[in-house]
Amino acid sequence: MSPLEYHRPKNLQEAIALLQAGVPLAGGTALVPQRRRLQAVIDLSHLGLDGFQVQDGRVTAGATLKLQALAEAGPGVPPALAQAVRLEATRNLRSMVTLGGALMACDGRSPLVTALLALGAQAAVHPGGGWVALTELLAGRGDGSRWLVTALRWQEPVRLAYDQVARTPADRPILCAAVARAGDGSLGVALGGHGAHPRRIADTTPEEAPATARRAYAQAEDEWASAAYRAAVAEILVRRLVAEVAG
Template sequence: MPMLRELTEYHTPATLDEALKLLRRRKIRTVPIGGGGSLVPDAPRDVQAVVDLSKLGLSFIEADEDGLSLGATTTLQTLLDDQRVKAYAGGVLLKALRDTAGRNVRESATLAGSIVAARGNSPLVTALLALNAQITTHAQREQTAPLAEWIPSNGALITRLSLPALPAEARAAYEKVARTPADLPIVCVAAVQIGAVVRLALGGVAERPIVMRLMDITPDQAAQHVQQAIYPATDYFASAAYRREMAGVLVKRALS
């Protein structure tokens, strides 16, 4: 199948304003491109122009007392190689990045592109949801919202992801079940527990990873709650019943 067959323009703007102006055009269907790993094979047929984000200065990793701030065009491999990312949340983000794709893909895949293109079993988005990531976008104005509430919209450009600093007592975990250790998960679970409050995210049980907030709950109770709350689909990787069963097993592992 021809890819980006209607493409007639490739822009590499040097400023955010310029990029937004291009993306706002009504008469020519224009979309942002990060690494292109998903856009190039899967772009809607009518895309006529792409805006390459690589010159916007959005590849960065910043850390301060509020937590981590990750630029939208930072590649997954750059994140994985960073000591602050490695240390964050006991290595949960690191594990999820490793599980998301092999090194070749990670070298080109950007953080924002990977979030937009994420499937329901995305380890990265599952971990980011448990970590209560905030997403900053620019359309008419800059907006920051929890990733859990974010809905992709045409013309809005993701510029950064922020991860809150975690208190010393925070416990975080990431667990998955897959056909082989190198495969994408069939089901994955990420959990962050701070005192009695647990943020539990699950991948592989819905069209997009989901997150829930539970309080004063034992691992067994959390597993039971999750199994009752989800309605996974059956596909060629696993039945709905298997996914539900594994979700419970992984929740118990993550919280024990």
């Protein structure tokens, strides 16, 4: 095994400058098992990126905030988001896994990323430091670029609802859905359970959302479920969640 180059930058500029040298190391729960193929890591733990604040209805959470801290953050974290966080990983893992790590390492079966997509969350991405929609970030993962996510932000919804179908109540979902109603009445709908990452359904109406969800998963076939099953369940879950956020 080759020796591991370990960097622990003390500020963001240093971390960004190191991005070409190694990969970001957050909670390490996905990265450490890949130790044999790693040459250099950039430990994010001394960058002070674990803050959480709510201001004027906008929630901003640091990329190295642990999932357990997010679940317990209180105002700014609706019960359905806390539920999705708890379904993302077990209690022990939640004390290590970070928000940024969960986002960058997720697959399609992530309850947390499904809920964040429904909320229309954005991520602060470096180099550049601009805010990009999670849909864009997820679509660009794996293109070989090295990015550093420093924070996520979302607008507090009027209501957020989440539900899933899985083999057992605490298992990763075969199909999950989240629906957020914003202050202006608009709906954010996202589906998970299949593919490389959960998907946000383009802006839709309460009347159209269930059928749009069905169409979105019309080809969502894999070893866990048929596309016909997923499409049918997606329509039912989204119909229920739309009714829940309307109430």
